[in-house]
Amino acid sequence: MGTKLNNAAAGTANYVDERTSIGGFVKFFARKIFPDHWSFMLGEVALYSFIVLLISGVFLTAFFVPSMDIIHYDGTFPTMQGVEMSRAFASTLDTSFEVPGGLLMRQIHHWAALLFTASILFHMARVFFTGAFRKPREINWLIGFTLMIMSLAAGFTGYSLPDDVLSGNGLRIIDGIVKAIPIIGTYISYWLFGGEFPGEVLIPRLFTAHVLLVPALILGLIALHLFLVFLHKHTQYPGGGRTHKNVVGLPLFPVYTAKAGGFFFVVFGVIAFMGAFFTINPVWNYGPYDPSPVSAGTQPDWYILFVDGALRMMPGELWGFPFEWVIGGYTLSMNLLIPGLIMPALLFGFMAFYPWFEAWATGDRGEKHVLDRPRNAPVRTGIGVAVITFYVILVLEGSNDIVANLFHLSLNDLTIFFRFAIFILPVVAFMVTKRFCLGLQRKDRELVLHGNETGRIVRHENGEYIEVHEPLDEQARWIAVNYDDIAPSVVAPSHNDRGVERKGHKFDRFKHRLSRFYFEDRVSPVTPAELEEAQHHH
Amino acid sequence: MKSLAKKRYHKAAPLMLVLLLLAAITGVAAVTTSSPATAATQVSEDDVAQGEKLFAANCATCHGMDAQGQEDIAPSLVGVGAAAVDFQVGTGRMPMQMSGPQARAKAPQFDQDQIDQLAGYVASLGAGPTVPTAEQVDGSLGDPANGMELFRTNCAMCHGSVGGGGALTQGKYAPSLWATTPTHIYEAMLTGPQSMPVFNNANISSEGKRDVIAYLEEQRQPSPGGLKLGAIGPVAEGFWAWLVGIGLIIASTVWVGARSS
Numbered sequence: 001m002g003t004k005l006n007n008a009a010a011g012t013a014n015y016v017d018e019r020t021s022i023g024g025f026v027k028f029f030a031r032k033i034f035p036d037h038w039s040f041m042l043g044e045v046a047l048y049s050f051i052v053l054l055i056s057g058v059f060l061t062a063f064f065v066p067s068m069d070i071i072h073y074d075g076t077f078p079t080m081q082g083v084e085m086s087r088a089f090a091s092t093l094d095t096s097f098e099v100p101g102g103l104l105m106r107q108i109h110h111w112a113a114l115l116f117t118a119s120i121l122f123h124m125a126r127v128f129f130t131g132a133f134r135k136p137r138e139i140n141w142l143i144g145f146t147l148m149i150m151s152l153a154a155g156f157t158g159y160s161l162p163d164d165v166l167s168g169n170g171l172r173i174i175d176g177i178v179k180a181i182p183i184i185g186t187y188i189s190y191w192l193f194g195g196e197f198p199g200e201v202l203i204p205r206l207f208t209a210h211v212l213l214v215p216a217l218i219l220g221l222i223a224l225h226l227f228l229v230f231l232h233k234h235t236q237y238p239g240g241g242r243t244h245k246n247v248v249g250l251p252l253f254p255v256y257t258a259k260a261g262g263f264f265f266v267v268f269g270v271i272a273f274m275g276a277f278f279t280i281n282p283v284w285n286y287g288p289y290d291p292s293p294v295s296a297g298t299q300p301d302w303y304i305l306f307v308d309g310a311l312r313m314m315p316g317e318l319w320g321f322p323f324e325w326v327i328g329g330y331t332l333s334m335n336l337l338i339p340g341l342i343m344p345a346l347l348f349g350f351m352a353f354y355p356w357f358e359a360w361a362t363g364d365r366g367e368k369h370v371l372d373r374p375r376n377a378p379v380r381t382g383i384g385v386a387v388i389t390f391y392v393i394l395v396l397e398g399s400n401d402i403v404a405n406l407f408h409l410s411l412n413d414l415t416i417f418f419r420f421a422i423f424i425l426p427v428v429a430f431m432v433t434k435r436f437c438l439g440l441q442r443k444d445r446e447l448v449l450h451g452n453e454t455g456r457i458v459r460h461e462n463g464e465y466i467e468v469h470e471p472l473d474e475q476a477r478w479i480a481v482n483y484d485d486i487a488p489s490v491v492a493p494s495h496n497d498r499g500v501e502r503k504g505h506k507f508d509r510f511k512h513r514l515s516r517f518y519f520e521d522r523v524s525p526v527t528p529a530e531l532e533e534a535q536h537h538h
Numbered sequence: 539m540k541s542l543a544k545k546r547y548h549k550a551a552p553l554m555l556v557l558l559l560l561a562a563i564t565g566v567a568a569v570t571t572s573s574p575a576t577a578a579t580q581v582s583e584d585d586v587a588q589g590e591k592l593f594a595a596n597c598a599t600c601h602g603m604d605a606q607g608q609e610d611i612a613p614s615l616v617g618v619g620a621a622a623v624d625f626q627v628g629t630g631r632m633p634m635q636m637s638g639p640q641a642r643a644k645a646p647q648f649d650q651d652q653i654d655q656l657a658g659y660v661a662s663l664g665a666g667p668t669v670p671t672a673e674q675v676d677g678s679l680g681d682p683a684n685g686m687e688l689f690r691t692n693c694a695m696c697h698g699s700v701g702g703g704g705a706l707t708q709g710k711y712a713p714s715l716w717a718t719t720p721t722h723i724y725e726a727m728l729t730g731p732q733s734m735p736v737f738n739n740a741n742i743s744s745e746g747k748r749d750v751i752a753y754l755e756e757q758r759q760p761s762p763g764g765l766k767l768g769a770i771g772p773v774a775e776g777f778w779a780w781l782v783g784i785g786l787i788i789a790s791t792v793w794v795g796a797r798s799s
Contacts, residue, residue, distance in 0.1 A: 036795060037795055038792045038794070045791070078756060079685070079686040081681075110775075111779065111783065114775065114779035119787070166772075262794070267787060274779075278765050279763030279766050282762075285700045290690075294694075295695055295697075296699075297699065302773070302775070302777075399773040401704055402771075404709075405703060409709065410707075411708070
């Protein structure tokens with residue numbers, strides 16, 4: 001039986017190989033080495049939730065009608081009887097209440113979308129804090145960043161498809177932001193909606209974008225993203241024997257194929273569990289789109305909340321200074337442009353180009369395949385935490401009515417608090433995080449030099465009491481001492497020996513200030529000499 | 539003769555006429571609209587006397603001995619009607635526990651007989667909206683779909699799309715409506731307590747109010763989709779996605795990523 005099966009398998013493999021010469025590829029991929037760490041699976045989570053999105057999405061397209069034609073509902077749901085609505089909304093209700101498994105699929109699709117965006121951000125944070133974006137992976141960071149933007153686009157176009165009150169309000173906000181763009185804004189809005197908002201063409205257009213354009217882009221970018229991961233080889237956490245020139249780990253086959261294959265079902269299981277038990281986007285509560293009602297608790301899905309938060313936070317005028325300017329009869333709504341376009345552009349621009357910024361500011365040009373422990377890059381870690389703080393404040397402000405209601409706070413006071421917090425707290429978060437990192441580095445030094453306290457007190461013959469310290473094992477010491485110790489750049493003198501001012505001197509000074517920002521406060525790793533001295537001392 | 543004619547056509551005469559007419563219409567309207575006030579609930583003189591005593595002991599500190607109110611402390615209750623008393627006292631909002639942005643609901647401090655006596659006394663001070671009949675608030679007679687349209691046009695901007703509640707300015711809030719009795723929902727619309735606007739019968743008809751009640755009673759059914767997560771919209775969903783979804787997934791990555799050694 002066993003040999004029979006083996007023969008059959010070998011025969012099939014041989015048949016395929018002789019006709020495709022795929023054996024070489026399989027050998028290459030099967031032997032590809034991957035390092036092991038739970039945080040390396042976050043990107044996988046994003047990939048798997050995308051696969052769940054594709055599977056459930058194909059199901060949903062079979063029943064969704066992307067049409068804004070108006071009909072009167074005559075389905076089974078009691079609070080919608082006879083209500084005027086678009087076909088898109090009616091088909092969403094029918095999918096939910098009349099198609100077997102339809103509601104489960106809708107909920108799986110929506111939870112998968114929330115987890116897709118969440119896991120992408122989580123994965124991005126892991127890559128950022130460990131410095132995995134450094135040379136040679138800057139381009140792959142940019143591809144990943146584009147994937148993140150695409151996930152927002154996929155989410156927002158999908159969120160808008162059911163044509164319910166909630167998503168319609170979201171589209172109206174987008175329309176408002178688009179119209180705020182100087183000169184071309186109104187033209188873009190009319191072009192997008194095929195006339196005045198909401199028009200009659202938007203749902204079919206969003207549908208095309210949601211089921212064809214955006215997923216195709218995401219698929220292509222994922223292929224590129226993974227290809228570059230194979231090309232660059234995976235990064236690894238620091239550890240004994242791990243260098244920038246090797247990868248220590250296990251082969252893709254059989255360990256990771258089994259782990260990853262099984263993990264897909266874990267992710268699918270979690271999403272299906274949520275889809276089965278937790279209501280999400282109950283469009284039957286919101287009702288069909290109608291421009292007049294806006295209910296309390298009107299918010300976008302969480303990944304767009306930060307823009308909503310910025311819009312809610314932005315004052316119409318500040319100490320008498322208005323943000324809506326009328327210039328020569330034309331209105332320029334800075335109160336919309338700043339939170340709706342300028343803030344996201346700055347935030348996303350900073351995220352997209354951070355790898356180049358850091359490389360340029362620090363002057364570190366080497367290839368990096370061993371990851372940084374976040375404490376060993378205090379300024380980068382501080383910047384990351386500051387950006388997250390900034391983002392979380394915007395999300396909280398976007399949820400301000402929910403937060404105010406939940407904690408019995410004044411909505412107005414909360415917004416005023418966040419208006420200050422958005423400028424102050426990220427700076428505080430940066431400084432605190434940086435100090436935490438430096439403290440942890442000092443602790444590492446301490447451990448390397450003196451070892452772990454054992455709690456064992458020994459009395460010497462001469463009456464002296466000492467606590468026995470146990471030296472770190474080699475692996476732990478390796479991790480604690482092996483990191484780059486970069487000093488701030490040194491500026492060449494501003495004038496040469498003949499007293500002539502050097503060209504580019506001012507720019508050098510600017511770069512020097514950046515370098516100092518990154519490296520002035522630093523804790524150097526223990527040198528072998530220091531270690532020997534410490535050991536000699538004991 | 540000429541002087542008499544001059545007097546008859548005094549400059550202010552048309553204005554006086556209009557004012558007189560308005561007064562007459564208002565008077566007639568007041569009589570006609572207040573006529574059901576006495577019809578709906580039978581309140582004996584004895585009850586009114588009992589109500590007056592309860593009022594003097596529990597309400598007069600703020601509202602005044604004659605319910606005339608006090609500037610910046612408590613409004614006059616003359617003409618608020620029995621419905622307002624039944625709502626405010628019946629939901630425990632009155633007597634008010636403490637000053638704040640808004641009187642909070644709590645366990646009622648009086649039994650229904652006492653509330654009826656208080657309501658009878660306040661209603662005796664001036665005509666106002668009466669407590670609705672059982673038929674007026676019977677949701678099973680209403681049309682929930684029409685209620686949905688009325689609710690989302692008039693109520694959802696404060697109470698949320700399905701009456702889960704929401705925040706207002708300066709610490710005020712629109713409460714959740716899921717545990718409110720149909721009578722209290724009706725009375726709230728009729729009398730507009732605290733920050734809430736009045737939805738009188740010209741604004742939302744009595745049948746319309748019943749449709750709203752029918753819609754809100756539909757919301758007490760379990761959600762077809764599973765747990766409602768508070769039914770407050772995408773913020774709660776996002777929170778659960780991070781807490782439960784990402785939480786479970788991270789736990790499993792740690793589990794899958796752990797070496798067996």
